[in-house]
Amino acid sequence: MPDLLARPLRPQPGKVWLVGAGPGAADLITLRGAAVLRNAEIVLYDALVTPDMLAHCPQAVLVSVGKRSGQRSMAQTLINQQIVDCALRYERVVRLKGGDPMLFGRADEELSALEAAAIPYEIIPGISTAFAAAAAVRQPLTKRGIARSVAFFTSSTAPGEPDQVTMPGCDTLVQYMGGREAMATARRLIERGRPVATPVVAIENVSRSNQRVMRMTLAQMAQGLDDCSGPVLVMIGEALRERE
Helix, strand or coil, X not given: CCCHHHCCCCCCCCEEEEEECXXXXXXXXXXXXXXXXXXXXXXXXXXXXXXXXXXXXXXXXXXXXXXXXXXXCCCHHXXXXXXXXXXXXXXXXXXXXXXXXXXXXXXXXXXXXXXXXXXXXXXXXXXXXXXXXXXXXXXCCCECCCECCEEEEECCCCCCCCCCCCCCCCCEEEEECXXXXXXXXXXXXXXXXXXXXXXXXXXXXXXXXXXXXXXXXXXXXXXXXXXXXXXXXXXXXXXXXXXX
């Protein structure tokens, strides 16, 4: 890892771009996001960002600040400080996040740190994993007469937060980082009256070459998913029932 503090301070802070890398495939980043990467001096990237995505910025200093659910990873406060330290020493800093920065990306904490340090920033949205997952199985998350509402949720909590997560009541539910929590999610939904035959689609490594699609019912998910080494997104609801 490069010594970020070895570079001298700039007379004025540089600019930080929070860029959404999209669901994983290197060609699913936006044109604007790819252009910013090509001009970046330093890129602080998440654990879910693939090597193919980093090929967009071969000129940049690359710093891994990865966070993975259930694994030992860098504290968010340290990531915030690293972003600020980089902006004081580099003109063009990119914080590269999987999916979209504004959805389960801890963007609020990073933006607050930048604002407190009076560092200019810009946010470039990315394709959220839920939309790539729906496209992968060719099934919309909404469906006329069946599903008019969608909820995105995660069971991952920060230290000090309650472990029990309130389950949303929408027609279609999409659980991010759902592999480890799939069994508990299914059991909670069944307890709340969801039919055990409700369709479920769980996708590991959405949009990547090693993508894996698992179809099941809510009752089957209550018994747990197969072992998954990559990130898993779980979609639940009648809209996910396969077309005949």
